[in-house]
Amino acid sequence: MFPTSRMRRLRQPKIRDLVRETELTHNDLIYPMFVGEGDAKPIEIKFMPGQFRYPLSMIADEAKAVAELGIPAIILFGIPSRKDEVGSSAYDSNGVIQKAIMAIKDELGDELLVITDVCLCEYMTHGHCGIVENKKILNDPTLELLAKTAVSHAQAGADIVAPSGMMDGMVDAIRTALEDGGFQDTLIMSYAVKYASSFYGPFREAAESGYAFGDRSTYQMDPANSDEALREVELDIAEGADIVMVKPALPYLDILYRVKSEFGVPTAAYSVSGEYAMLKAASQKGWLDEKAAVMESLLAIKRAGADMILTYFAKDAAEWLK
Numbered sequence: 005m006f007p008t009s010r011m012r013r014l015r016q017p018k019i020r021d022l023v024r025e026t027e028l029t030h031n032d033l034i035y036p037m038f039v040g041e042g043d044a045k046p047i048e049i050k051f052m053p054g055q056f057r058y059p060l061s062m063i064a065d066e067a068k069a070v071a072e073l074g075i076p077a078i079i080l081f082g083i084p085s086r087k088d089e090v091g092s093s094a095y096d097s098n099g100v101i102q103k104a105i106m107a108i109k110d111e112l113g114d115e116l117l118v119i120t121d122v123c124l125c126e127y128m129t130h131g132h133c134g135i136v137e138n139k140k141i142l143n144d145p146t147l148e149l150l151a152k153t154a155v156s157h158a159q160a161g162a163d164i165v166a167p168s169g170m171m172d173g174m175v176d177a178i179r180t181a182l183e184d185g186g187f188q189d190t191l192i193m194s195y196a197v198k199y200a201s202s203f204y205g206p207f208r209e210a211a212e213s214g215y216a217f218g219d220r221s222t223y224q225m226d227p228a229n230s231d232e233a234l235r236e237v238e239l240d241i242a243e244g245a246d247i248v249m250v251k252p253a254l255p256y257l258d259i260l261y262r263v264k265s266e267f268g269v270p271t272a273a274y275s276v277s278g279e280y281a282m283l284k285a286a287s288q289k290g291w292l293d294e295k296a297a298v299m300e301s302l303l304a305i306k307r308a309g310a311d312m313i314l315t316y317f318a319k320d321a322a323e324w325l326k
């Protein structure tokens with residue numbers, strides 16, 4: 005009781021550092037990168053100032069710059085030149101992602117972990133994350149294509165594959181295919197808890213993955229639900245996920261906290277395009293101090309339970325942490 009207990013005693017200079025519970029380091033960061041197959045030069049993403057789509061000819065050099073900042077991993081998204089109804093460019097051994105992985109691995113080898121987003125939406129004419137029949141997104145026929153895509157990424161040299169389509173059984177299908185293909189050391193980072201969120205808007209513009217009809221609510225989660233998130237994670241762990249992800253991050257810190265507390269497995273948080281856009285826009289207007297707001301947000305995500313954070317601010321944060 006006051007005055008014997010004075011919480012402010014712990015907030016004095018240096019003491020404050022001694023008692024700090026959470027620390028953010030460059031080892032916590034994963035940088036998302038976009039590769040445009042048909043692009044000849046970098047294209048700035050309209051709603052994400054400071055973020056670019058890079059052509060294949062530049063991706064290895066850009067990845068090298070990320071590695072030099074001490075960031076351990078990137079996650080790659082591809083914008084293919086050709087889309088169809090079965091997403092065939094997604095599992096083409098000569099596809100945009102496969103070529104990007106090879107270029108990066110040629111340049112950097114083990115110096116940078118390459119994670120790949122495994123989803124079909126960028127590769128489908130209709131922009132949905134699975135095979136479509138009569139305006140329905142079919143689960144089981146999609147699994148085979150996701151498994152083929154993941155194996156082709158592993159073949160090209162990906163260290164971690166990250167299925168993001170929210171199809172039931174996707175982790176099991178991919179794990180089985182990876183084992184059959186001899187890729188027992190390739191990890192799976194599952195987008196286990198992915199909400200149907202409006203915060204993906206800027207990404208869809210960047211990745212040209214907007215959908216032609218409906219929305220993603222028959223496969224991505226309802227933002228109102230929390231218990232359901234735990235069921236998703238439980239299933240993905242049972243199917244063989246090495247790392248589980250919660251996405252988005254900032255509006256879903258309660259979910260992150262529950263997932264980490266309940267399962268204690270390596271947990272990633274994806275601070276998505278809309279979170280970047282919010283912080284960036286307010287900073288550009290002079291309404292927020294960018295560095296302070298970004299570092300506080302990343303720390304909060306870590307404090308809530310994230311072991312690693314996928315963030316478009318990774319390069320800035322790594323600079324600021326120096």
Ligand code: PBG
Pocket residue numbers: 121123125133168169203204205206207208213220275276277278
């Ligand atoms: C692909 C995918 C999306 C994101 C990551 N992977 C878009 C979506 O589901 O519509 C969003 C990332 C972001 O907003 O930064 N399925």
